[in-house]
Amino acid sequence: MSSINRHSQQVVATILSNKRVGQYHQILINVGEIVKHCKPGNFVAIKVGGDHSSLILRRAFAISRVSDRGEYGGTMELIVAPHGSGSRWLCTQEVGSSLDLVAPLGTPFGIPTEPVQALLIGGGYGSAPLFGLAEVLKARGCRVDMILGASTVAKIYAPIEGKRSVNSLKIYTEDGSTGEMGKVTDPLPSLISEGAVDVIYSCGPMGMLQAISGITSNTDVVHQCAVEESMACGVGICMTCVLPVRKSDGSIAMLRSCIDGPVMDGSSVAWELVGKNAMTP
Amino acid sequence: MRESSFDFSTTLGSAWFPAPVFTASGCASSGRELSQFFPLDEIGAVVTKSVMLKERLGRPTPRMAETPSGMLNSIGLQGPGIDAFLAKDVPWLVENKARVIVSIAGETVDEYGVLARRLRSVPGISAVEVNISCPNVDNRGLVFACDPESAKAVVESVRRTLAGDLPIIVKLSPDVTNIASIARVVVDAGADALALINTLLGMVINTDTMFPHLGGKTGGLSGPAIRPVAVRAIFQVHEALPKVPILGMGGVRTGRDAFEMILAGASGVSVGTASFGNPTALIDVQNELKQLLISKGFNSVQEAVGFAHRPSKANP
Ligand SMILES: Cc1cc2nc3c(=O)[nH]c(=O)nc-3n(C[C@H](O)[C@H](O)[C@H](O)COP(=O)(O)O)c2cc1C
Ligand code: FES
Numbered sequence: 001m002s003s004i005n006r007h008s009q010q011v012v013a014t015i016l017s018n019k020r021v022g023q024y025h026q027i028l029i030n031v032g033e034i035v036k037h038c039k040p041g042n043f044v045a046i047k048v049g050g051d052h053s054s055l056i057l058r059r060a061f062a063i064s065r066v067s068d069r070g071e072y073g074g075t076m077e078l079i080v081a082p083h084g085s086g087s088r089w090l091c092t093q094e095v096g097s098s099l100d101l102v103a104p105l106g107t108p109f110g111i112p113t114e115p116v117q118a119l120l121i122g123g124g125y126g127s128a129p130l131f132g133l134a135e136v137l138k139a140r141g142c143r144v145d146m147i148l149g150a151s152t153v154a155k156i157y158a159p160i161e162g163k164r165s166v167n168s169l170k171i172y173t174e175d176g177s178t179g180e181m182g183k184v185t186d187p188l189p190s191l192i193s194e195g196a197v198d199v200i201y202s203c204g205p206m207g208m209l210q211a212i213s214g215i216t217s218n219t220d221v222v223h224q225c226a227v228e229e230s231m232a233c234g235v236g237i238c239m240t241c242v243l244p245v246r247k248s249d250g251s252i253a254m255l256r257s258c259i260d261g262p263v264m265d266g267s268s269v270a271w272e273l274v275g276k277n278a279m280t281p
Numbered sequence: 282m283r284e285s286s287f288d289f290s291t292t293l294g295s296a297w298f299p300a301p302v303f304t305a306s307g308c309a310s311s312g313r314e315l316s317q318f319f320p321l322d323e324i325g326a327v328v329t330k331s332v333m334l335k336e337r338l339g340r341p342t343p344r345m346a347e348t349p350s351g352m353l354n355s356i357g358l359q360g361p362g363i364d365a366f367l368a369k370d371v372p373w374l375v376e377n378k379a380r381v382i383v384s385i386a387g388e389t390v391d392e393y394g395v396l397a398r399r400l401r402s403v404p405g406i407s408a409v410e411v412n413i414s415c416p417n418v419d420n421r422g423l424v425f426a427c428d429p430e431s432a433k434a435v436v437e438s439v440r441r442t443l444a445g446d447l448p449i450i451v452k453l454s455p456d457v458t459n460i461a462s463i464a465r466v467v468v469d470a471g472a473d474a475l476a477l478i479n480t481l482l483g484m485v486i487n488t489d490t491m492f493p494h495l496g497g498k499t500g501g502l503s504g505p506a507i508r509p510v511a512v513r514a515i516f517q518v519h520e521a522l523p524k525v526p527i528l529g530m531g532g533v534r535t536g537r538d539a540f541e542m543i544l545a546g547a548s549g550v551s552v553g554t555a556s557f558g559n560p561t562a563l564i565d566v567q568n569e570l571k572q573l574l575i576s577k578g579f580n581s582v583q584e585a586v587g588f589a590h591r592p593s594k595a596n597p
Contacts, residue, residue: 005317010560047558054350056504056534056558102560232345232352233557236314239307239330239356240345244338254338254359259314275341275496 035074123204223266294448294473305553341496351506355497375405414454440471508532519546536569
């Protein structure tokens with residue numbers, strides 16, 4: 001456990017660009033050397049609101065993508081939905097302003113050593129880290145299919161260049177405004193029974209992750225999901241971000257989603273106990 | 282005052298610390314996580330998360346809500362239990378040269394005694410913090426610090442067990458009418474020092490769901506929002522019991538905040554919630570505090586403790 005955030009550092013970084021993409025902001029930050037240690041699934045904790053803000057807690061954002069090439073050296077991309085006071089502040093920051101951030105944090109996606117058939121499922125802006133993951137999986141010789149979903153077209157995040165790193169991309173919206181009308185889980189049972197999937201990587205709302213776990217249970221499909229719990233510290237010291245996880249002996253442990261996650265084995269999460277009283281171990 | 286001759290050390294009862302800045306219980310987990318950001322032996326001591334007799338899963342999520350300049354938490358004393366804690370966490374801290382203050386919490390008076398007995402012969406512990414003030418328990422009756430009789434019984438039980446082995450620091454709740462009178466009771470019962478303050482009981486209602494936001498409904502308020510309450514509590518207790526050392530806490534984020542608590546009467550300062558927003562907050566607070574004390578002309582931390590209580594020039 002103490003090795004998990006071994007490479008994380010607190011740095012002051014500069015915003016290189018901040019663009020609106022649909023309902024989200026795509027923010028590119030010059031972070032320097034730390035990109036070398038960022039892996040798909042890692043997140044960053046950013047101080048928000050400026051020095052005299054009444055917002056005292058950092059905000060956690062999934063790292064969408066990093067690059068150590070290009071004219072600026074190490075850069076990190078975030079896809080931010082401006083839905084709370086902290087994320088709104090971040091979305092209003094101008095090019096050239098500084099950010100105090102801690103990264104990389106958390107347990108990243110596990111990358112198979114052998115080529116496998118990988119299915120990447122993203123809900124809303126949860127798709128952001130999946131494109132970087134797709135590139136890594138492709139480089140390992142995996143077949144990479146992707147399914148994205150959201151309530152409506154403006155909430156789908158699917159950059160054109162990202163589409164190049166996948167073998168296929170299917171989109172579902174609940175209102176049918178783009179792609180097929182329905183949910184990302186609709187095609188899963190048949191894909192699994194056809195043997196078209198070995199590993200599912202998912203990122204999105206908890207309800208979606210739980211639904212995927214329900215479908216993959218009692219199958220051989222591995223489900224690695226990036227969970228979302230509210231985090232006060234992001235570095236493992238506050239115990240606010242816990243999820244009930246079933247240990248091998250069947251008992252429950254409350255694990256920190258910031259350190260033992262955000263990527264967890266979907267089959268070990270006791271989804272039915274999330275937000276419930278698990279009281280006795 | 283030159284930096285080299287400035288005395289930054291402090292004492293709580295018979296325990297000596299090279300610096301007066303400590304972690305706050307429950308805000309540094311087992312210590313390993315923060316050691317990623319600075320060496321733990323640079324601060325005064327690590328105060329560990331309150332440990333109970335048995336493993337405990339704590340309260341359901343959501344466990345936190347940010348509030349203006351503060352936050353509510355309802356962890357509910359999640360922890361591994363004293364056996365696993367002594368087997369894994371304490372040896373690791375000692376190996377990493379951290380000074381250790383172990384915080385204990387019991388469900389009954391007897392449990393505090395049993396926990397104290399388990400600590401008696403453990404090498405590397407500097408002091409015991411007796412948490413009688415955690416608000417995140419199902420039965421508010423468990424808040425021993427809100428009732429003088431129960432507070433007294435707990436401290437006597439720990440005192441009897443520990444004899445003179447380890448200094449006893451008793452942590453009090455600000456959610457009482459007269460904190461100085463509770464302080465007096467626990468000092469008479471055998472406390473060597475006091476920790477002030479634990480969180481204040483609070484609630485946030487989610488206006489979308491129209492239910493209390495926290496899984497545990499109520500939670501403990503911490504962070505800069507509570508600092509004036511903490512300064513007041515420290516000031517009142519130091520005024521009533523000037524000889525009893527105080528470990529001050531509640532919303533300390535900068536060296537200036539720590540200095541304020543020392544002026545009010547604290548011999549040491551714990552930094553809790555500030556570490557969530559800044560993993561190196563302890564080091565920043567410590568460096569700023571030292572510079573501030575030196576620039577104000579103090580020769581030692583001790584000289585500044587309770588300095589705000591001196592007679593004013595206008596009416597001596
Ligand atoms: C997440 C969290 C967990 C805490 N857990 C404990 C605990 O286990 N035992 C205890 O005595 N105090 C606990 N506290 C209270 C702190 O030690 C401290 O008294 C309080 O938060 C005020 O200081 P601060 O504003 O610097 O955080 C906890 C506080 C927080 C925010
Ligand atoms: S967010 Fe603090 S322990 Fe995970």
